[in-house]
Amino acid sequence: MEQPTLFRWSKLVSPDEENHWETQLTIEDLFYSVESLAKRQKIRFSVYCQSRDEAEAIRERHGGGVNEVLPEHWEPSIDPDNARVLRIRDRFIISETDDAAALDELAAENPDKEILSFPPQLAFGTGGHPTTANCLRLLVDASSSMSGQWGLLDLGCGSGILSVAAAKLGAERAVAVELDARALDYAMQNGERHDVCDTVDFVEADALEMLKTPPERPYEVVAANLFSSLLVQVLPLLAEHGWVAPQGYVIISGFLTSQTGEVDATAKTSGFPLDQFLRRGKWVAASGQKA
Helix, strand or coil: CCCCCEEEEEEEECHHHHHHHHHHHHHCCCCCEEEEEHHHCEEEEEEEECCHHHHHHHHHHHCCEEEEECHHHCCCCCCHHHCCEEEECCCEEEECCCCHHHHHHHHHHCCCCEEEECCCCCCCCCCCCHHHHHHHHHHHHHHCCCCCCCEEEEECCCCCHHHHHHHHCCCCEEEEEECCHHHHHHHHHHHHHCCCCCCEEEEECCHHHHCCCCCCCCEEEEEEECCHHHHHHHHHHHHHCCCEEEEEEEEEEEEEHHHHHHHHHHHHHCCCCEEEEEEECCEEEEEEECC
8 A cells, every 4th residue: 555645743741741631632532642752851742644734733722843754754663672562461472673583582581472563653553552551451351261262353453453462362353443544554564464364354444334234243352442432432333233242342442531431331331331440540441241
């Protein structure tokens, strides 16, 4: 797929303003990335837009600046010696690097764990964000109770990390759904890197429209790492059209602690009472089984 030029809105803030800007951008349903600039003692927030007008509209509301991002600059280089590592339960180690020697070293040091490689790709995720990391933990927990064949529906798959993990956890099938074609292209690359494309189908679709049609077969796990405004629409559709198998798990994240009440109530009335919550800072992830 030919990659277009993007436009990045960015703003430097002090570390004590980080929570304010995370909350503000989340409320506006803006996908953002955060970088810590240690030498400058600043935090940089970035939002990647398909048009300059979209980026300029954010600048008008919040200040900051706008610059072009050419396709060759989409994938930042990562020094293998400084790549971050994320540990998920006793099952996965996720690294930002795709350096073969560094990954081999991690595997040798952790022979009982699966090593996953997710280099950063704009705002599409390495697993380090609290919402993604906690979804991964809840997915590992859910998979431990599975017997026989099971499938995952991954709504808003981003980098595809949940679908890749599900394949490694023994899922018979996984469907990774993403509306953003750029993100889906990266997800497919990550599927190929981990040799799971025989298990994972990558689908470009609007999740809300897709869920209005019943599936050929329900899923034992449905994961949705989305904004709260989308989750409260997704959960009733999952119930109404039979997307979740009997005793199936729903794993959700992408909402703030202040939004938990509305999301929890919607899940309960939809027939998916949430009984496990993981919080990190202001972010919440939760899971529950079909009642």
